[in-house]
Amino acid sequence: MSITLHEVYHTYQPNTPFEYHALRNISLEIKEGEFVGIIGHTGSGKSTLVQHFNGLLKATQGRVLIDGVDISGKEVKLKEIRQKVGLVFQYPEHQLFEETVAADIAFGPKNLGLSPDKIVKRVKKAMAMVKLDYERYKDSSPFVLSGGEKRRVAIAGVLAMEPKYLVLDEPTAGLDPKGRDEILAQIADLHREAGLTVVLVSHSMDDVARLASRLIVMHQGEVVYNNHPRQVFSENNRLKKIGLDIPTVTKLMIALKEKGWPVRTDILTIEEAKGEILKAVKGGKPHA
Numbered sequence: 034m035s036i037t038l039h040e041v042y043h044t045y046q047p048n049t050p051f052e053y054h055a056l057r058n059i060s061l062e063i064k065e066g067e068f069v070g071i072i073g074h075t076g077s078g079k080s081t082l083v084q085h086f087n088g089l090l091k092a093t094q095g096r097v098l099i100d101g102v103d104i105s106g107k108e109v110k111l112k113e114i115r116q117k118v119g120l121v122f123q124y125p126e127h128q129l130f131e132e133t134v135a136a137d138i139a140f141g142p143k144n145l146g147l148s149p150d151k152i153v154k155r156v157k158k159a160m161a162m163v164k165l166d167y168e169r170y171k172d173s174s175p176f177v178l179s180g181g182e183k184r185r186v187a188i189a190g191v192l193a194m195e196p197k198y199l200v201l202d203e204p205t206a207g208l209d210p211k212g213r214d215e216i217l218a219q220i221a222d223l224h225r226e227a228g229l230t231v232v233l234v235s236h237s238m239d240d241v242a243r244l245a246s247r248l249i250v251m252h253q254g255e256v257v258y259n260n261h262p263r264q265v266f267s268e269n270n271r272l273k274k275i276g277l278d279i280p281t282v283t284k285l286m287i288a289l290k291e292k293g294w295p296v297r298t299d300i301l302t303i304e305e306a307k308g309e310i311l312k313a314v315k316g317g318k319p320h321a
């Protein structure tokens with residue numbers, strides 16, 4: 034079971050003076066249970082790519098298969114595909130529109146034609162998943178909430194559809210560090226505890242390095258790396274050439290190594306760095 038792209042191209046406004054080839058020859062697979070990060074600088078095609086995962090954009094060429102089903106098939110119900118692949122847009126809170134938090138989250142399940150009982154159950158479950166207290170928030174207007182809370186309401190709206198794949202396009206954009214950490218921790222929980230397959234689009238290396246087990250790096254509409262974060266970040270110089278940076282903690286370890294400390298440089302988290310530095314310090318002075 035997977036999201037599979039086979040030689041996908043996407044051209045915006047074809048055969049016009051504004052024609053733009055946003056995706057070129059993309060083949061990739063996101064397997065059920067994975068946590069995949071998609072990184073790339075602005076304009077590299079990340080949003081265009083993920084909008085193919087649920088049929089919001091149609092491939093100009095190539096095939097997109099969701100759990101083996103080619104979504105361009107005439108008999109395919111895109112509504113079902115969009116339920117299976119939940120897509121959280123950039124700044125999803127801009128799409129909140131109902132008068133209360135509960136009504137907003139209920140919008141999707143209502144459209145599925147579920148009974149009122151089932152709808153309430155889904156709303157409660159989705160709010161619990163993003164750690165919003167049901168009783169406290171259900172009757173609030175979404176518009177009086179903080180930026181981070183609004184975003185959680187928007188994510189809950191997608192979760193209430195009970196997707197199998199959760200695709201988040203820059204979910205931390207515009208949040209302060211606390212809001213960012215909270216959202217990322219919740220996304221990690223959704224993968225670890227709720228068992229969702231997660232695709233996280235980001236241009237923050239620090240964020241994806243900690244969470245993703247695989248990274249897809251985009252550059253000018255193409256996939257340039259598709260590998261474990263440690264492998265990707267070992268390509269420090271090539272990443273720099275395409276305008277991407279390695280995680281801060283990885284940079285620190287490279288700097289220590291250059292100063293002669295016997296530390297590993299394929300480090301992705303502060304915890305790993307701590308262990309490595311303590312080991313090196315116990316071992317005595319640097320060699321160089």
Ligand SMILES: Nc1ncnc2c1ncn2[C@@H]1O[C@H](COP(=O)(O)OP(=O)(O)OP(=O)(O)O)[C@@H](O)[C@H]1O
Nearest residue numbers: 045046053055073074075076077078079080081082
């Ligand atoms: N509707 C459109 N018509 C023409 N070109 C478009 C359209 N939407 C996007 N593009 C172009 O396609 C390219 C890829 O855009 P996309 O939004 O996928 O990039 P991105 O990597 O998600 O960028 P960001 O990090 O800024 O969100 C950009 O150069 C953009 O200008």
